[in-house]
Amino acid sequence: MSLFTWKPEYSVRDVELDIHHQKLFAILNSVYENVMNSREVDHIIPKIDELSAYTCYHFSAEEQHMLEAGFPGLNEHIAKHREFTNSIEALRASYHDNDLEVSRDLIIVLGEWLLNHVIKEDRKYSEVPQ
Ligand SMILES: [Fe+2]
Numbered sequence: 001m002s003l004f005t006w007k008p009e010y011s012v013r014d015v016e017l018d019i020h021h022q023k024l025f026a027i028l029n030s031v032y033e034n035v036m037n038s039r040e041v042d043h044i045i046p047k048i049d050e051l052s053a054y055t056c057y058h059f060s061a062e063e064q065h066m067l068e069a070g071f072p073g074l075n076e077h078i079a080k081h082r083e084f085t086n087s088i089e090a091l092r093a094s095y096h097d098n099d100l101e102v103s104r105d106l107i108i109v110l111g112e113w114l115l116n117h118v119i120k121e122d123r124k125y126s127e128v129p130q
């Protein structure tokens with residue numbers, strides 16, 4: 001069962017960033033499936049770390065693309081990225097404390113955040129004349 005799946009209508013009209021978004025959804029789904037199946041902490045923490053590392057990689061690439069395109073509201077966008085990063089840290093802490101219920105809720109928050117962010121915020125970038 002997938003939490004969220006990337007769809008072509010989520011495209012930001014930037015092939016590289018679309019691939020990043022697909023990968024982010026895939027990692028998040030994998031974390032979600034593992035948590036739902038109550039896999040061992042030792043198994044899930046590396047997945048959360050993978051999500052964290054890939055998120056960091058994606059955000060810096062996206063911010064660079066936006067900077068080059070003269071995207072207005074870049075600072076606000078960077079602040080939003082930070083929110084997501086903080087939630088991943090909270091997820092890692094909750095999972096480490098074996099607080100499964102909090103972990104599940106946080107993953108859903110992350111999934112909803114990512115979906116909304118890509119659709120509403122990242123897509124504003126696709127409207128900047130290139
Ligand atoms: Fe973004």
Ligand SMILES: [Fe+2]
Binds near residue numbers: 021058062118122
């Ligand atoms: Fe993004």
